[in-house]
Amino acid sequence: MSPDSFTPLSRRAMAKRIAEDIQDGWYVNLGIGIPTLVADALPDSKDIFLHSENGILGFGPAPDPDHVDPWLINAGKQHVTLRPGASFFHHADSFAMIRGGHLDLCILGAFEVSSDGDIANWSTSAQDMAPAVGGAMDLAVGAKRVWVATEHTTREGAPKLVEQCHYPLTAPGVVSRIYTNLAVIDVENGHFVVRDMVSGLTPEGLQKLTGAKLYFRENVNA
Amino acid sequence: MINKQVRSVADALEGIRDGSVVMIGGFGSVGQPDAIIEGLIEQGARNLTLIANNAGSGHVGLAKLLNAGRVSRIICSYPRSSGSVVFEALFQAGKLDLEIVPQGTLAERIRAAGAGIPAFYTPTTVGTILAKGKEHREFNGRTYVLEEALPADVALVEAWTADQFGNCVYRESGRNFNAIMATAAKLTIVQACNMTEAGTLDPEAIVTPGLFVQRIVHVPERTLLTDSSASAETRKQAA
Known part of the structure; x- marks a missing residue:
């Protein structure tokens, strides 16, 4: 059997793939890393309000360098722009939106995701006494849907999709879908269910790069 | 007539004692009241407990206060950012106690303190190491942890425009922790970029x-908004 011949998606392509699945009218929070890139990939044809922890609803893509507003940053402390209909509020209101279940979706990066939907994305060791949690734990338990955007494996090739997370959890049982550079995978009843894969990759090839059993939809796109 | 405006940063910080709990507004460098933070170094209070989202960056503002050895404990959600070199060095040397609080819990603990609510239940941290040792309780089939209000002796806040009555408005994402911290301290000190007549x-x-x-x-904005790219650069260096 010949080895799989496939090209993993770039980070930008992953962001574009995710943007396709965000529905018109949703209020969405984007975590740091690949999720942040989704802000630049959203089509103008949809009204999607992006939420930032530091008190913005309705921010837009990064500004061009000549039009940077120093008072306008996202949660990753990058400069952003405003879309029509945007609003400002303080941190308690911002997390009322998050914790109160008002956001349709939050997209987080992750170190690991388990087939039970557990996510670990804030600390790489229980011995690390100064990890930075930020808003990740509030987002993970508060948004109506939690999607993860991550490379399928670590740089060393270790699986990030696993049976059980080894790193300290951000929240248990909250992730419903994972977008990787190789596949889109739903988390359903304790199982990873593959929705689509990059072309040229076989189910066996994807399974080898994954730390838990994969199930495949009958009409999986590849 | 009420006039809460004082003439100088030194006047604004008068009387802050050793061992005070001090809230510092801002998210990253946006809305961080750098002038009164650095004024605290001159003022001289020691053994402070800071409550802030971040632990400072570079060597200005919050980082400068940490570097001056005035802070013994910090309560924050995100101490490690690129450039948080002062925090990192002090923490590794064992010279700084740290309490990590999820950002939404931090905001709500501050809000609760300002609103006279001693504690509340939140779903955040359930099932994680940050929930260890905390009271858990079930409501309508879901588990929550008990978090206590977080009041302070002093809040340092940056507003965009204030009047002599103390009314404040903020600029864009500069509202962040400032607006809630202003409610949660015995002494709230505002660094205002602009002053306007009362009323x-x-x-x-x-x-x-x-x-x-x-x-x-009144501390006029330290950057020129008319030259946006330059001001962004200044802010970046400040961060």
């Missing part, structure tokens, strides 16, 4: 009513 702010637009504020000092 001239639009009542519909005021975010922090003056009753929450005790002192205001």
Whole structure:
């Protein structure tokens, strides 16, 4: 059997793939890393309000360098722009939106995701006494849907999709879908269910790069 | 007539004692009241406990205060950012106690303190190491942890425009922790980029009513908004 011949998606392509699945009218929070890139990939044809922890609803893509507003940053402390209909509020209101279940979706990066939907994305060791949690734990338990955007494996090739997370959890049982550079995978009843894969990759090839059993939809796109 | 405006940063910080719990507004460098933070170094109070989202960056503002050895404990959600070199060095040397609090829990603990609510239940941290040792309780089939209000002796806040009554408005994402911290301290000190005559702010637009504020000092914005790229660069260096 010949080895799989496939090209993993770039980070930008992953962001574009995710943007396709965000529905018109949703209020969405984007975590740091690949999720942040989704802000630049959203089509103008949809009204999607992006939420930032530091008190913005309705921010837009990064500004061009000549039009940077120093008072306008996202949660990753990058400069952003405003879309029509945007609003400002303080941190308690911002997390009322998050914790109160008002956001349709939050997209987080992750170190690991388990087939039970557990996510670990804030600390790489229980011995690390100064990890930075930020808003990740509030987002993970508060948004109506939690999607993860991550490379399928670590740089060393270790699986990030696993049976059980080894790193300290951000929240248990909250992730419903994972977008990787190789596949889109739903988390359903304790199982990873593959929705689509990059072309040229076989189910066996994807399974080898994954730390838990994969199930495949009958009409999986590849 | 009420006039809460003081003449100098030194006047604004008068009387802050050793061992005080000090809230510092801002998210990253946006809305961080750098002038009164650095004024605290001159003021001399020691053994402070800081409550802030971040632990400072570079060597200005919050980082400068940490570097001066005035802080023994910090309560924050995100101490490690690129450039948080002062925090990192002090923490590794064992010279700084740290309490990590999820950002939403931090915001709500501050809000609760300002609103006279001693504690509340939140779903955040359930099933994680940050929930260890905390009271858990079930409501409607879901588990929550008990978190206590987080009051302070002093809040240092940056507003965009204030009047002599203490009414404040903020600029864009500069509202962040400032507006809630202003409610949660015995002594709220505002660093205002602009001052306006009492009674001239639009009542519909005021975010922090003056009753929450005790002192205001006018510190004109340290960057030029007319030259946006340059100001962004200045802010970046400040961060």
